[in-house]
Amino acid sequence: MRIALGVLLTLALVGCRREESELRTQAEWLCHYNQLTSPTLEAFPEGVQPSEHLRQEDLEFLQKHGAGGNPITQGMKAALAPGMQALAEGMSKHTDCEVTVMAVSDDSAMVSVKRVHPDLGPGDFFGRLGELTQMGSKEARLARVDAWALGSPRRETNHALSFVRTSDGWRVRYDLQAQAEERKRAQAVAELKSLTQKKLAAEKARVELARFSVTRSLFRKVAVRSGEKKPLIDISVKNDLEQRVSHVAFRGVLTGPASSTPVLQANFEYAIPGGLEPGATADWSLSPGAESDWGRVAEAPDLKLALEVVRVDGPDGRPLYSTEFGPADQQRLSTLEARFNH
Numbered sequence: 638m639r640i641a642l643g644v645l646l647t648l649a650l651v652g653c654r655r656e657e658s659e660l661r662t663q664a665e666w667l668c669h670y671n672q673l674t675s676p677t678l679e680a681f682p683e684g685v686q687p688s689e690h691l692r693q694e695d696l697e698f699l700q701k702h703g704a705g706g707n708p709i710t711q712g713m714k715a716a717l718a719p720g721m722q723a724l725a726e727g728m729s730k731h732t733d734c735e736v737t738v739m740a741v742s743d744d745s746a747m748v749s750v751k752r753v754h755p756d757l758g759p760g761d762f763f764g765r766l767g768e769l770t771q772m773g774s775k776e777a778r779l780a781r782v783d784a785w786a787l788g789s790p791r792r793e794t795n796h797a798l799s800f801v802r803t804s805d806g807w808r809v810r811y812d813l814q815a816q817a818e819e820r821k822r823a824q825a826v827a828e829l830k831s832l833t834q835k836k837l838a839a840e841k842a843r844v845e846l847a848r849f850s851v852t853r854s855l856f857r858k859v860a861v862r863s864g865e866k867k868p869l870i871d872i873s874v875k876n877d878l879e880q881r882v883s884h885v886a887f888r889g890v891l892t893g894p895a896s897s898t899p900v901l902q903a904n905f906e907y908a909i910p911g912g913l914e915p916g917a918t919a920d921w922s923l924s925p926g927a928e929s930d931w932g933r934v935a936e937a938p939d940l941k942l943a944l945e946v947v948r949v950d951g952p953d954g955r956p957l958y959s960t961e962f963g964p965a966d967q968q969r970l971s972t973l974e975a976r977f978n979h
Contacts, residue, residue, distance in 0.1 A: 656746075659807050661736050663690060664748040664798055667809060668734035670725045673750070673796045676811060679718040680725035692801055692808040699813065720769030720778065727782025731755050737795075744802040745810075749795065756792035757785055829973040835962055836970060842958035846946045848877040849885070852918075856891055856931070856942040868931040870905075870923045872944065874913070880957055881912040884950035894939040903930045904947065912952060 667673055667690060670680065678687050678699055687696055703714075714721070731754065738749035757765070765785070769778045799810040853873035858866040870889070876882055884906065891901040905925060913919055925931040934940075948959040 656741060656807070657739060660739060660741070660746055660748055660800060663800065663807055663809065664736055664750050665734045666690065667798065668750045668752050668796070669729040669732050671728065671732075671754075672809075673752070673798065674811075676813075677714070677721060677725075679714045680721045682722065682726055688805075690809055692803060692810050695809075695811045695813045698817075702813075702817065717763075717766045717770050719775075720766040723769050723775060723778030724766065724782055727779045728754065728786060730783075731786040746800040746802075746807065748798045748800065750798060751793065751795050753791055753793050755786040755789040757789050825973060826977065829970070829977060832966055832970040832973065835966065839960040839962035843960045845878070845958045846949065846960060849882060849946050849949050850875050850877065851887075851944045851946065853920075854889075854942045854944045856889075856934075856940050858936045865927060866936065867927050868925050868929070868934065870925065870931070870942065872921045872923065873918065874921075875918045876913045876915055878949070878957070879915055881914050881952045882909060882949045882957070883912045883952055883954060884908050884948075885946060886948040886959075886961070888945045888947045890943045890945075891934065892941050892943070893937060894941070900937075900940065901930055901934055905931075906948075 670682070672680070672690070676687070676691060676695070676699060681687055687699075691699070733753040735751045736748055737751050738747070740747045769781060772778045772781065799812075800807045801810045851872060851874055853871065855871040857869050857871070859869055860866050872887075874885070886904060886906040888904050889902070890899050892899050905923070907921065907923055909919070945960075947961050949957050951957045
């Protein structure tokens with residue numbers, strides 16, 4: 638009985654050591670080829686199958702979507718593949734990897750790795766890849782990477798890798814699908830925050846913009862020598878702001894007498910010659926042009942023009958106040974609020 642128990646313990650110990658050896662080998666390989674956080678299939682050495690290291694779910698995601706969030710497009714990756722392979726292989730020879738912590742639990746494992754490697758710095762990464770790719774041979778590419786590595790300071794980083802047990806052995810688990818979903822969520826949250834701030838700023842600006850008032854607005858068409866008629870927008874304004882205004886943007890709504898449905902909704906801007914000083918008034922006749930939306934409006938009696946000031950710029954040309962928060966912004970904000978604010 639004691640002999641049988643001893644045999645079982647010995648087998649268990651051997652199996653445990655075999656698992657640890659496999660995990661250590663996997664982690665060190667991923668470390669040497671810098672496949673720790675964002676896998677790049679094009680950087681795998683010739684003859685190495687990604688399925689030997691990646692779990693199937695992550696491999697399928699990569700093959701369908703790419704790494705997700707990686708600035709290098711699939712087309713760029715294919716073109717730069719020789720350079721990416723040479724960079725990964727060349728740097729692996731100058732990289733030291735040490736497994737510092739290993740924890741195995743049933744069908745999952747966590748491995749911590751210390752990586753000491755040449756730090757190529759924040760230089761032109763794509764330029765380096767392009768330079769390598771244009772070289773005529775693999776040997777020349779590896780020689781160039783060697784030169785870069787030997788001339789660079791070394792840097793220490795620490796990484797945690799997650800593994801799952803599969804029928805083929807231990808495979809690294811990146812959870813690429815979950816990472817992609819989290820990136821999308823973070824982007825949407827940032828967009829929600831930005832649109833909310835934009836709306837609040839627009840509401841505050843609307844109060845201030847009431848002090849740059851439109852006292853008269855008229856749309857008309859006048860004949861020109863060619864016999865055609867060009868559009869004119871007559872505007873009278875008063876600046877009760879405390880700053881000189883150099884530029885103003887309007888939102889115009891043109892309606893007919895028989896319907897409240899707008900004939901035209903359009904924005905236009907005007908750079909004020911010399912600016913408009915605080916307390917000053919001005920009368921302008923602006924011509925949007927015969928080919929503009931205003932020029933295509935059919936002439937009709939009793940057209941009414943309502944103008945809203947949506948932005949004014951100060952003497953330096955920068956916006957003083959802006960209410961440019963349109964229907965598309967509001968629709969997008971409402972969609973995001975319904976998604977997150979419940």
